[in-house]
Amino acid sequence: MKSIEGGFPSYAKFEPTSPGSDYYDPNHFHEELEKIWFKTWLLAGREEEIPNSGDYKTVQVAHENFIVTRASDGEINTYYNVCRHRGSRLCTTEAGNFPRGRIICPYHSWMYSGDTGELTKAPNISDEDEGFDRSEHSLASIRTETWDGFIWINADPDAPTLHESFNLPESWSIYEQYQMHRLKVGKTGTYNVKANWKLLMDNAEECYHCGTIHPELSKATPPMQPRQWVDAEVPETKVIKHVGSMGLNPGFERVNVDGKAYRPVFPGLSEEDQRKIAYLHIFPHSYLCMASDYVFVAAIFPVSAEESIVKGYWLFDPDVLEKEDAYLDDAIEFWDVTCQEDWEACALAQLGNQSRSYKDGGTLTPIDWRVANFKKYVKNELENN
Structure with a gap:
């Protein structure tokens, strides 16, 4: 049996999700705003x-x-x-x-x-x-x-300072090679999603669904391959979560729709890093996808208990953006279609979460261990703030 995401830790187990009402109850939503959203770095x-x-x-x-x-x-x-x-x-x-x-x-x-x-x-x-x-x-x-x-x-x-909350610069050390301070925005996108913000982050926390709804992503970085983990010595915090990296399909040069190289790789990347995409999740609402020639960033914001807005950013080398014939569409199309596939799935989950049959919630499998960790983060913030 092939592993998904390179397997999962020994503590991963079958456990219940949060109850369905946590995804639509306005009183619960208000509590999340006060105890999570207005108490953390966004x-x-x-x-x-x-x-x-x-x-x-x-x-x-x-x-x-x-x-x-x-x-x-x-x-x-x-x-x-x-x-x-x-x-x-x-x-x-x-x-x-x-x-x-x-x-x-x-x-x-x-x-x-x-x-x-x-x-x-x-x-x-x-x-x-x-x-x-x-x-x-x-x-x-x-x-x-x-x-x-x-x-x-x-x-x-x-609240603790950003440096304290993120444990900077130590927790960021493995991402310095992407030199994101010098990258510039080549494209932004805004997505309105008819789903609770937690469903969007739940979706980001696992790739169990990738083979089902993401044919483009699965073709570029097959989800059944072992995930490359981050060294345990690189610190995490309550909100900084290293998700590791996924290797390119052998027939691909870049993480995009057709696998072709339209831009040079970022200077300073090793040959190994050039053939993978690294992921960083930042609770409660954002994630970074670091490819060899661009970075895609998503920031999720709650509108109501049943609606969210996602701001997407595509970052490129400024030298590339200055060229008159700069081609960015491969990266933009790749994450635009992937995001829309995700948001459609989240909207379906929102509808189901409101069913009487889902009152007590559903089931998290060992493959959903990152979703379980995010659930624990939300629960702890609500209980301790």
Whole structure:
């Protein structure tokens, strides 16, 4: 009998899934937001998305919306997208630029500094007005850090730093060869999925389904081959999970639809690394797929208990992107079709999870051991926060 994903650890076993209601109950969803999503580091995007002073992008997490903007000194700040006057949303577009770094409310024109979040102007209100102190009405900010070109945000002021949470740089050491800090976004994609966010991460945690619904992926990196594990000495954390790598089909040169090489491999990769794709999962919502000539990143965000948004990023060598005849479609098509196959499967699972017959949930097999670990992560966060 052939192994799947190179086998599984000795502790892998048959065990129940979470009950069906965990995937659609609004009260449970609200608890997850408060105890998981607003207490951990979330992938907000790439630094090159906001290259200039005043540039901004917004990030939606359920009912909350955040403004991520670059200050005049180059630093990146993140604020709640909420005016301190009457609660109006400040930015109504997903991206743009604040002229002169000024964030102006579209309702009553209260003006804030993008550099500091401070209220700089409130029309018809004098600084001498008794009972009003502008310094007490700055935008509410949240913590922001960057690593390897990625932007991370955290709404919990008491959470460990990104370096502590991710155990940086040690946990990232095996990915430094991809030089992601110098890669640039060649393409982005947004996917609306009618499924609970956990179902999307459950799907990412296993390749049991790959031979069934991913003919393109299975052709490039056959799922029945042994997975190449990450050295046990490379640390993981509660949220950083090394998933190992999959080797290319002998007839393939690249991880794409036809296996042909359209771009040179990243400089510095060994011959072994050139013939595999490495995976890194970051709980609760993102994963990186590192091929030899591009990196695909997915960040999952909850909309409601039954709906999610996925932001996809295709990263390429900037020297490739500067070429007039740069060809990226092979990588884009490969993960676009793979994602859509995944999201269709997740939507079907969402429908089934709401059935009376699935009230007590289903079964995780030993092959689903990574799904079981993710289930334990969610359970522990809900119990301990």
